[in-house]
Amino acid sequence: MLTDQTEEAPSSALVDENVQVESFRQTRNSRRNELVEDYVELIADLITDGGEARQVDIVRRLGVAQPTVAKMLKRLASDGYIKQRPYRGIFLTAQGRKLARQSRERHQIVESFLCALGISAETARIDAEGMEHYASEETLLVFRDYLANRK
Amino acid sequence: MLTDQTEEAPSSALVDENVQVESFRQTRNSRRNELVEDYVELIADLITDGGEARQVDIVRRLGVAQPTVAKMLKRLASDGYIKQRPYRGIFLTAQGRKLARQSRERHQIVESFLCALGISAETARIDAEGMEHYASEETLLVFRDYLANRK
DNA sequence: GTTTTAACATAGCTATTGCTATATTATAGA
DNA sequence: TCTATAATATAGCAATAGCTATGTTAAAAC
Ligand SMILES: [Mn+2]
Ligand SMILES: [Mn+2]
Ligand SMILES: [Mn+2]
Ligand SMILES: [Mn+2]
Numbered sequence: 281m282l283t284d285q286t287e288e289a290p291s292s293a294l295v296d297e298n299v300q301v302e303s304f305r306q307t308r309n310s311r312r313n314e315l316v317e318d319y320v321e322l323i324a325d326l327i328t329d330g331g332e333a334r335q336v337d338i339v340r341r342l343g344v345a346q347p348t349v350a351k352m353l354k355r356l357a358s359d360g361y362i363k364q365r366p367y368r369g370i371f372l373t374a375q376g377r378k379l380a381r382q383s384r385e386r387h388q389i390v391e392s393f394l395c396a397l398g399i400s401a402e403t404a405r406i407d408a409e410g411m412e413h414y415a416s417e418e419t420l421l422v423f424r425d426y427l428a429n430r431k
Numbered sequence: 432m433l434t435d436q437t438e439e440a441p442s443s444a445l446v447d448e449n450v451q452v453e454s455f456r457q458t459r460n461s462r463r464n465e466l467v468e469d470y471v472e473l474i475a476d477l478i479t480d481g482g483e484a485r486q487v488d489i490v491r492r493l494g495v496a497q498p499t500v501a502k503m504l505k506r507l508a509s510d511g512y513i514k515q516r517p518y519r520g521i522f523l524t525a526q527g528r529k530l531a532r533q534s535r536e537r538h539q540i541v542e543s544f545l546c547a548l549g550i551s552a553e554t555a556r557i558d559a560e561g562m563e564h565y566a567s568e569e570t571l572l573v574f575r576d577y578l579a580n581r582k
Numbered sequence: 583g584t585t586t587t588a589a590c591a592t593a594g595c596t597a598t599t600g601c602t603a604t605a606t607t608a609t610a611g612a
Numbered sequence: 613t614c615t616a617t618a619a620t621a622t623a624g625c626a627a628t629a630g631c632t633a634t635g636t637t638a639a640a641a642c
Pocket of ligand 4: 469559560561563564
């Protein structure tokens with residue numbers, strides 16, 4: 281009579297230890313890729329929109345200091361996501377384009393889903409910017425279905 | 432005739448610069464609180480469930496090395512979230528209890544919402560563990576409404 | 583063709599979050 | 613009570629992500 285546990289998350293009891301460890305592990309892993317994803321996604325958007333992505337454009341869009349971006353771009357280059365040509369802009373490698381495409385798609389799905397739920401465009405933008413990096417394939421599929429099946 | 436922009440996120444055009452900067456700023460800010468929130472939430476859960484939260488319990492639940500937890504607990508103590516009594520466990524301050532309650536509630540809403548959408552319990556757990564930290568009040572309200580208004 | 587300026591590079595600092603190795607100590611068992 | 617063990621503390625290292633200050637240089641302006 282009081283048991284209403286269909287499709288419900290547990291309300292306060294501790295979950296199984298191994299399950300929880302695995303959740304935290306995966307979350308730490310996703311967190312480690314957040315910045316890289318946002319950078320390549322932004323670079324791709326800048327190129328799509330204006331034909332080029334210079335360091336200074338990224339600085340303006342991210343709202344961080346220029347040396348912060350410079351350092352990150354070095355890392356992205358050494359990790360094989362981009363090629364830099366000073367004063368000529370940043371170029372994505374094949375690997376970079378692939379990650380950018382995936383990131384952009386995930387971002388778009390999450391943001392559109394939040395909008396479809398009735399959340400304001402500004403809030404959807406902000407929340408999606410963080411949440412996108414933690415949405416699994418299974419979740420993205422459900423979001424996509426939701427978007428497709430509303431009238 | 433081709434304009435179908437109701438409740439839709441833009442598909443690839445760059446958003447306004449100031450809007451984007453603000454999104455990234457807020458996201459960076461949320462990210463800075465992720466770990467603190469997970470720690471106090473976990474400590475509260477351990478206390479609720481077993482009466483005590485020792486360092487070694489947190490180590491086991493998070494899946495990180497013991498000195499990592501020891502260092503973080505020092506920070507939580509110096510930030511006023513907890514009191515430590517070695518071999519006696521971790522105790523939440525009023526400030527810690529407040530943050531724990533808020534974090535636990537957000538976590539629960541996000542996880543229940545994902546479950547309600549039909550996402551599997553395991554995936555919902557994992558995704559919620561990351562997404563919870565980026566869900567705004569507005570979004571939580573919509574999630575809550577969705578949970579309340581489904582038959 | 584100079585000169586100014588804006589873009590980029592580099593040095594050096596801090597804080598955060600992880601790790602391994604090792605020391606210390608409180609509790610539990612014999 | 614003594615001792616073994618498990619819990620905690622500490623030292624020291626690395627990677628990441630931010631900052632300010634300052635140097636260098638390519639492009640623009642004159
Ligand atoms: Mn993004
Ligand atoms: Mn993002
Ligand atoms: Mn949580
Ligand atoms: Mn979490």
